[in-house]
Amino acid sequence: MTSTLYQQIQQFYDASSGLWEQVWGEHMHHGYYGPEGNLKKERRQAQIDLIEELLIWASVSSSSHILDVGCGIGGSSLYLAEKFNATVTGITLSPVQANRAAERAKIAGLETRANFQVADALNLPFADDSFDLVWSLESGEHMPNKIKFLQECYRVLKPGGTLMMATWCHRPLTENAGQLTDKERKQLAEIYRVYALPYVISLPEYEAIAENLSFTNIRTADWSTAVAPFWDVVIDSTFNPLVLVNLLLSGWSTIQGALSLGLMRDGYQQGLIKFGLLCGNK
Ligand code: SAH
Secondary structure, X not given: OHHHHHHHHHHHHHHHHHHHHHHHOOOOOOOOOOOOOOOOOOHHHHHHHHHHHHHHHOOOOOOOEEEEEOOOOOHHHHHHHHXXXXXXXXXXXXXXXXXXXXXXXXXXXXXXXXXXXXXXXXXXXXXXXXXXXXXXEOOHHHOOOHHHHHHHHHHHEEEEEEEEEEXXXXXXXXXXXXXXXXXXXXXXHHHHHHHOOOOOOOHHHHHHHHHHOOOEEEEEEEOHHHHOHHHHHHHHHHOOHHHHHHHHHHOHHHHHHHHOHHHHHHHHHOOOEEEEEEEEEO
16 A cells, blocks of 8 residues: 555656646745735745744744655755755655755755655654754645654654644544544545545644654644635646646646645635644654
């Protein structure tokens, strides 16, 4: 199951990352539109603002050794390396992304401080206590074992280091809201299929995992309202001849992903999809 899933994730990002970069730039994550989600801003700026807001939220003001888990083409990795004058390691399942991230590091003159490799987040090829910041922006949803994922993040953190994670979740299963309905499960299954996700969990479930792993100062937040406008912006931008032509050239998995952008927008509208944040220290 894991090898098939990993192949799907790799193929998805190998095939779509070039188009994404060409049209939307180096950041493959949501944008931040203010706490109420009503600020009008340029899309790329909104994506940079998300990084800055996350740093403020997690009280990260400096770092020297950063691990970017699920680094895409190194959008956050290089941003953080530059901002903190830090050394950064980025991992991804996609060789296309790792190569492109390394190329971008070179262009930015950061190749001595930024290293990118294909590696599995569930089996990190790094020693215990290696990093003072583990950063994971929208990769947790791809992990087939959420416990192992956080366990590995914890292991490689230096004592006192910080984990900052933002990930797609489903709504909490509270007594009032109840279990997921059949309709919700079907909707999630569609999202899993097109975006190569095994399953997602709720934010309280992530919090419980972090507690069991002995993270300290654990905090969580639901930023769904702040980021949800992102999908409308992306949907609008696909109605452009350049994007449409390149989409057709990128292959079926990318086309499917694009055709399904409305699934995420609807998921937020219905309160089914949540953008969950978790931070904690070792
Ligand atoms: N954080 C980046 C990219 C998010 S896309 C950004 O904000 O721009 C999700 C990333 O998670 C992809 O790079 C994908 O390869 C990576 N990923 C998914 N599962 C992974 C795993 N098991 N190990 C390492 N990386 C993984």
